Amino acid sequence: MADKVSTIFINGTEYPFKEGQTVIQVCHENGIDVPHYCYHPGLSIAGNCRICMVEVEGNPQPQISCKMQCAPPPWVSEPLKIQTESEVAEEGRSGVMEMLLVNHPLDCPICDQAGECHLQDYSYEHGGGKASTSTAKTKLPKNVPFGEKIVYDAERCIKCTLCVRFCQEVTETNELDLGGRGDEEIVIMTSKGEFETPYAMNIIDICPVGALTSKDFRFKSRLWFMDFAPSIDTSSAKGVNITTGGREGEFLRIEPRYNPGVNQWWMSDEGRLGYKFVNSPTRVKAPLVRGENGELAEALWHNAIDAAGTALRASPGDVLVDGGCTLEEMALAQELASAMGAKAKFAAATGEGDDWLITEEKGANAKGGEMLGLARAKRASAAAVLMIERDEHVNASMREKAGAVVVFALDMEQVPDSAQVVFPMPSWAEREGLLVNIDGLVQAMERNQGIGPGNLTPPVELLEELIGEFDDAYEWRGREGVIESIRAMKAFEGVPFPGDTATAEVGA
């Protein structure tokens, strides 16, 4: 018996494949673009959109690559030869595109998906631009609410069933199904009218067209005007990888980013909508110093730093940081505290969790704080310096009881009466830094230039300035230097950091 075939020729090049792999998977692994709507690597294969057609040499008709095994039939001893760009394949795709657009409203000018719509992209790449039919388009339900956060448009829908399969296979809550048939087929929802799963909004991301849109993001902005940056979800401690999206200072949306080791393709609705506080109209936008009249007034950065040094020398004490502060900020908070002869602590809320992406621990870097040796603050805890990002971590009573003189605050509402100097705290989307998730994985987040008031000095630099106020011999290390000193700590021995070759995949 001949040896098992373990390679496949794609466009003339031989590639190895693992048992059970389908053609589209090998293509994508090797950077060969094959269009797809209904295929998703995290869900079962439906094979209903037909756009992923490729030519198989020897077959008269193109075949769908998502469902086609790389292994040839057992009686064939030669590897399969696939063409992804040939005339047969292209003809098949353009025919599929024509059929998909027969009843599609083509309302791209008012559609939120425009710019990230597979239907647009593939129509441009593979569409013929002509229609063979002249019948009127079917009228189907539009603006149908799927729960409180999602809107469904049946006319735009191509019935790929990704959303249905997500609810069946990933969350196993079965809220969605297909109803009707033929050109009147639509996605329907269970009569409860609300999703049981706290992960429902993922169906908006996986929808390849504009059929499912987010009520939160609808009609807010065109994608091509927005800035995007890779970041980490800080609403819980799982370290879900996200992409932040903002425009001209306004935080507009969060989408999950693929990380096989943490969240795969998904994120919770809570994390996705947990950015509203960043857009508060009462953000602290400049350093403030309490004047002789007892009022907080805007000051220049260096004056504010001088004032903070004076205030801290007069009443030194502990440093209490938000559980969502980065590793670098926590390490510097610790150094500042020891320069004052005190201790650094972190405050982090706990809440309800599940066994997946929502953790009971809510402090995004609580694990990092513990590894650095910071104590977890109790409810009432005195401190000279406060760093506040999220209300739930450093809550109102904690803020007032701490009696802090130097406060890093995101919002004016968070500033306690005791504050002598207030520094603006950028939100997590506006800072770069490292977070340690609950499983001990160190991940990096980057700054999104399109979010926040801008021109805010990073807290890392301010903390270094404050340490310099106490220690004349202190040498500036910058963020990189701080990371180096963290890596030299015993608790971080052997812990891979982003950028290390071993973790090249993580956070990519």
Added chain:
Amino acid sequence: MTSTNGAPVSPPEAVEFPPKEIKKECDEIVARYPTRMAACLPVLHVAQRHFGGWVSPEVEAGVAEYLGVSDSHIRGLLTFYAMYNDKPAGRHEVWVCRTLTCWLLGAEKLRETALAKSGCEKPGMTSPDGKFLVKNMECLGLCEAAPAVFVDGKPHVNVSNEQLEKLMDACE
């Protein structure tokens, strides 16, 4: 569930299913299959027969509960398969074929006649007097004698408009 114009509809109260008259029959059907989900179609036929020729949202929810599937799955089946009614049925059912052969040989005219005669607004709806339900049906398997219609489950072939009108006149 949401209505077609997008307004939310409060979830229906599930009826107790199966009622005692058809309990034995339903349990026997379920016992025939390896999973409860597999019994959906035959149980729905029994439910439709018992509850006056149609499956209301309340019955739908009851069946879903009985078979341990989501009610959207039952709704999907009801709206996919042409022989289930998800709206109140008329006293008489007229099925007009909508597949190729009949369509080529004048089923479209028959459909118009049936709608006009019954007063139904469109296929799938019951006439205001509750007498007729006119439905589109996929291939009735009578292509050799198209166009074909079924009136109350009885096939009629090579039907002309006049014949269809007579057939409908004969209905009480």
